[in-house]
Amino acid sequence: MxxxxxxxxxxxxxxxxxxxxxxxxxxxxxxxxxxxxxxxxxxxxxxxxxxxxxxxxxxxxxxxxxxxxxxxxxxxxxxxxxxxxxxxxxxxxxxxxxxxxxxxxxxxxxxxxxxxxxxxxxxxxxxxxxxxxxxxxxxxxxxxxxxxxxxxxxNPIALAYNKKAFADAGAALPNDNWTFNDLIEASKKLTKNGSDGKPAFYGFVGSTSITQGWFPWIKQAGGQALDSTLTKSMFTDPKTVTGLKQLADGIKQGYFTNTDFLKANGGEVQAFATGKAAMYFLQYSNQVTMNKSFPDADWDVVKIPKAVDGKRYVPMxxxxxxxxxxxxxxxxxxxxxxxxxxxxxxxxxxxxxxxxxxxxxxxxxxxxxxxxxxxQNKKAFTDGIAEGGTTLDENASWNEWRTAAQPIINDIFSSNISAEEGVKQINEKVQAVLDKNK
Missing domain, CATH: 3.40.190.10 (Periplasmic binding protein-like II)
Incomplete structure (x- = not known):
């Protein structure tokens, strides 16, 4: 080197x-x-x-x-x-x-x-x-x-799951027919509180990043970040708001992990690998870390759940x-x-x-x-992208508009601002970046 x-x-x-x-x-x-x-x-x-x-x-x-x-x-x-x-x-x-x-x-x-x-x-x-x-x-x-x-x-994502967590809860394992509502309901059942009354084990890793967090949630709800021309912000679309609220509600109500919990437990991959959360939207490249650093973890993947329209959207x-x-x-x-x-x-x-x-x-x-x-089920990745692989609404100004949006998105997930108010601010900032780069 x-x-x-x-x-x-x-x-x-x-x-x-x-x-x-x-x-x-x-x-x-x-x-x-x-x-x-x-x-x-x-x-x-x-x-x-x-x-x-x-x-x-x-x-x-x-x-x-x-x-x-x-x-x-x-x-x-x-x-x-x-x-x-x-x-x-x-x-x-x-x-x-x-x-x-x-x-x-x-x-x-x-x-x-x-x-x-x-x-x-x-x-x-x-x-x-x-x-x-x-x-x-x-x-x-x-x-x-x-x-x-x-x-x-x-590098696409799939839904990774901890086999032991599902076995301990007596819950059926995820499958390719799951919807995001199935994921939400399973997360509620799998989440367990500790002696202090706070969740000690979560149903799902509530990532706030674009790829494993808010983008798949808005896509499954029928929303989008940008329109098909990649020149107009769509953050105020009611469907986009719905997706953001579903993720934000899971974090706020405690059946998805929050930022503080992830920081205290080594980050998203480690929290999942060490059995602190039952499910995670795992990027394919993360399996290298999983196999190298956590070889004893008992896990597998299925395709990312289906969206409200019955289709599948797999960010890559x-x-x-x-x-x-x-x-x-x-x-x-x-x-x-x-x-x-x-x-x-x-x-x-x-x-x-x-x-x-x-x-x-x-x-x-x-x-x-x-x-x-x-x-074992690598087809969750390969078949997933064949069925519904999608980029992250990338355009020439992607890094700039994404950077403008992320702090406000973080505020939504931290309950510092409502999703409805937050998207107004995001929409204004993102559209300004898009207009500047026409």
Missing amino acids: NKKGLLVTTMLALTVAGCSTSKDGDKPSGTTGTGSSTTAPKNVTLKIGLPGAYDVTKKEIIDGFAAKYPNIKVEVQDAPWGDFVAKIATQIAGGTTPDVWLQENAVILGYGKRGVAEDLSAYIKRDLKDADYISGLYAAKTPEGKVWGVPHGI VTNSWLISSKASQDVKDAAWQFLKYYLGDEAQKIVAESGASLPVKKSALQILETSSGKP
Whole structure:
């Protein structure tokens, strides 16, 4: 691992089958008039940026790319995630970025709007088959049809449950037909008070974060944060308010955990893993911590409960790869060849086996579903996103509007303000951010 604050460049002799330049201005190079791939690649140097280094992107993938394709010399630029993010801002300003790198999906959307990222829609149309991938392939797609990146990995949520807690309570285990009302009623029955009369064991972890907290609650109630164009705030929608109130009521009335309890018990994952709460909206990546730090915990997962409309909405967090719009066309072609390899069977199998995120290729998901280790029911994640995977209403200003909304949402869950009054303030702040970023 590199020392913090340093960006290390490692030279690897890699090769890649790429494409020759095309005179068609609206198509990626190496295409005919019908969009089919044609010629062999040119010799170029490709700079690949890896925030988090090989802890985030498996070295086997880079090595596999090197072994398979002999024409591209690759410079791997890696650093701890925070150092990389700080460095990339300076590189963008100076025009010295890597040719292809990954960051949070919302950041990638912002880069696309600023002209930093290449639109990959034509490349995808030419070389990939939609039927081979889950809908998360288009996590970085805008309402206008631009695609500013492709997934590095998908991190959805499912409903995790503590088997012992249900057995002790004589309660039926959760199943895929549960609704959010079923979750609420089970939480009430499972919650137990201590000798002081206060809850010592909770039915459900009442997370206040966006992914495992308020976003799935508003979606299941029929609400949304933004409209379909991602330009209008929808926080004052009565259905959005209903979802927020359901979560807030659970925290206030004591059958969902509160912030103080979670702080005293090591946070959300630890509170669930150590048997202080019976259920939790677990992100897929959290299973790595569960298996490593709490191997004796007896737990499994089912799909996130169904919404009021009978459908299922499964929030998923995505990191995405982008190609620099400033690279030469030959380098863009080489970068896309790398991303095609990353989205292919060989690399997607490695992503699946890492346990840190889900692949987007369906064939790799099928491999994952038969793997051993907890959770046993991995199909709760894979089938869940196939049925109802959804991003977090991400747009180019996602980080900004989410940051504006979260303190007021926290006040709602702390009972410092009513949901009805809070959403008015949220709506005003979020809409101001959206209008500023039009």
